[in-house]
Amino acid sequence: MRLAIGDEVTFCVPAAPEARAGVDDAANGAPPPMEASMIALASTSRNAGSVLGCFTLDLPRTGAGEDAPPRPNLQLDCHAFGDKLILAGLPADFDEPELMRFFSKQGASQAIVARAKMCSFASVSFPSTLEVARFVGRTAHAFADDKETRIARLLPLVIGDADAARLPALPAPTLAVGEEVGSLLVVWSPLVLAVAYSVELRPAGAAGDWVAVDVASSRLGSSSNRFDSACSSCRVGGLHPTSAYEARVSYFTEC
Structure with missing residues (x-):
């Protein structure tokens, strides 16, 4: 179990410290180590x-x-x-x-x-x-x-097939024409597991590479910046006004 700062736990110490004291520890007066077991989460604010x-x-x-x-x-x-x-x-x-x-x-x-x-x-x-x-x-x-x-x-956890999905994918995002010429609004379903999102676009129907949306400029670029977990939409500008696009959204977790 992964613990976080602020978690309160309960635990047991199987043996009294005096019964586990080693000869060397007893000689120099150092306290013997105490090993906790049966650790359980009592409360958390995560x-x-x-x-x-x-x-x-x-x-x-x-x-x-x-x-x-x-x-x-x-x-x-x-x-x-x-x-x-x-x-x-x-x-x-x-x-x-x-x-x-x-x-x-x-x-x-x-x-x-x-x-x-x-x-x-x-x-x-x-x-x-x-x-x-x-x-x-x-x-x-x-x-x-x-x-x-x-x-x-x-x-x-055994890592077998590196290409096998370990968490479900997000539903396909929706695209809407933005107010500015050459802009699109990408909307996706927020996921409680996500700590960040990556948004990518490419011309619809093409088998070309996906291009990430730069968070700072709201345009396609090579930046690896990610959208915050509180985001569920983004505006993308600088697109060809007569081209159709498709989008995909990936999410990232703590694990």
Whole structure:
């Protein structure tokens, strides 16, 4: 679990310091080290898009029926943001009911699966950030199905296919003609996970390269500046007045 400045946590110290004192420490009078365990987030004032953790969820399959052969565990990329978990890499036969067989026992209130051409995602909602932190703070979670008790595990995030999407894309932005000749207004849907946005344009229907919008000048350029997370639109000037354009918006997160 990633902690931020201002977070309040609870924890346990398994053994009394006196019982763990080493010979050298006792000789020179230095206090023995204290190691905390069972760390839990008690309160936080961080924003909803703050990252609580990134990991691989090793999740056993359920609901296949009594006579069905066992299926291998799923290895899902998982990002914890605020009161939600975002899972990537879902197979085609994995749906909300199977997802909630596990997550309902972890305090989740809702799960939504979104299908895409290249990758499918799921959003799992919890009542608050504290429930998500409680889930992320443990490396193993037991849950029972109709047959037996199973164990889901949180593993270090494995970077496999570098081209595979790990978070869902934004919906396509909308374009409107600006008040000035040769200008366009680009509007996109804000995302709570985003800490910044990048806006790019190119002539519509062309297979050419995308060109980024410079934040300072509001024109196409080579600058790598990003729009603030509070932005959901930008005006782009200096465009060819008779050309049609298409736009794409990318977002960036803390993870």
